[in-house]
Amino acid sequence: MNRVVLIGNLARDPELRYTSSGVAVVNFTIAVNRPFSNQQGEREADFVNVVAWRQLAENCANYLKKGRKAAVDGRLQTRSFENQEGQRIKVTEVIADNVEFLSPRSESNTQAGYNNNPFEQSSSKDPFADDGKPIDISDDDLPF
Structure with missing residues (x-):
């Protein structure tokens, strides 16, 4: 079995x-954190090449x-080719069958303050704290 997630x-x-x-x-590289820290207490990451068609x-x-x-x-695939200097180069990459976009499109992606929760609001105000009035939802809006 050849499966990579x-x-x-x-x-x-x-x-x-x-x-x-x-x-x-398309080619891109994904940085995947390792589940442990090195001797200096820092988390390391593996950089994996991904190909999608x-x-x-x-x-x-x-x-x-x-x-x-x-x-x-996807699945792991290894291929080799000869570079311009005549050297044999071996490449291992993931051939993607499916890619899920986990960051919201509106995210600014700044390294400081990275927020992966699209439902978290910047203000601490409760969006459901209304004055007790019922919410008007038509039957057409219900998913069931």
Whole structure:
């Protein structure tokens, strides 16, 4: 079985390209925190290359940016090629079958004060603390 699931932050903006036959392909790197600290007490991360194809590639290019949190589900693939100096280069990457965008689009993505909770409001005011009046919701608005 070859299955990989990663959750992390993009280390760089996605790079969208198209093959000669017009198929979209995107490359990006996701930083995944390790579950332990090093001897200095610092958390380290692994930087994993991810490749997505077709519509998923275009969606990633449109909605993901450096610093945004994403979940990647896919398979591990190793390939090799010869560089311009004639050296054999081996590359291991995740071929994404599904990518979930975990950061809200409106997020500013500043490193300080990163807020992953889209429901958390900046003010401490309770949005449901009304003066006891009933909420008017039509039956068409209910999901059931």
